[in-house]
Amino acid sequence: MQRFQEQLKGAAAGDEVALNTLFERFYPVVQTMVHRRLAIELRAKRPWLLARFSTGDVVQEVFRSALRDLRAFSGNSEDAFAGYLAMIVRNRIVDSIRFHHASQRDRRKAVDENEAELRVSGEEDPSDSMEFDEEVGRYRAALETFEERERLLLRARFEKTHSFDALAEALGYSSPYAARRAFFKAQAILTQRLEHR
Structure with missing residues (x-):
């Protein structure tokens, strides 16, 4: 070791x-x-x-x-x-x-409008999809401003792929509590950066 x-x-x-x-x-x-x-x-x-x-x-x-x-x-x-x-x-x-x-x-x-209408019939409005894509783009751009460790922490919690126990071990935090605190701090910074974009 x-x-x-x-x-x-x-x-x-x-x-x-x-x-x-x-x-x-x-x-x-x-x-x-x-x-x-x-x-x-x-x-x-x-x-x-x-x-x-x-x-x-x-x-x-x-x-x-x-x-x-x-x-x-x-x-x-x-x-x-x-x-x-x-x-x-x-x-x-x-x-x-x-x-x-x-x-x-x-x-x-x-693809021309007629075919597109056939493909999206019964689905969400394309303008809603474009707005969602723009929001996701803003989120990803803001996320890229963080160091890798914070990006991994934020994504893992937002996507619910890892518990704080697992994140403490995987990312080298001293405890699940320390990982949780780091997440909330990074989340606050991310929110602030998103508001300024």
């Missing part, structure tokens, strides 16, 4: 050897996580999106994100770091799926 903490500190300080060691140690772990998550999210539920995803690309994006904001991780064990990476994996894949669904929806908007 001591060695891992030293590697983590070195990597956060930009030490190339420590960064490479972390990358080599966790690459197979992240690759397995991504492969499993893609199997759950795509092969079973959305097979038409499979061609748009590459396990290697997602793994690289996860590492870019994790290593860019390494100082945001305050856990002290390999298990906690793996949990942190798992949350990034989940969020990256969910974001990518949403992006591909949005681009598919944008292409459908180009």
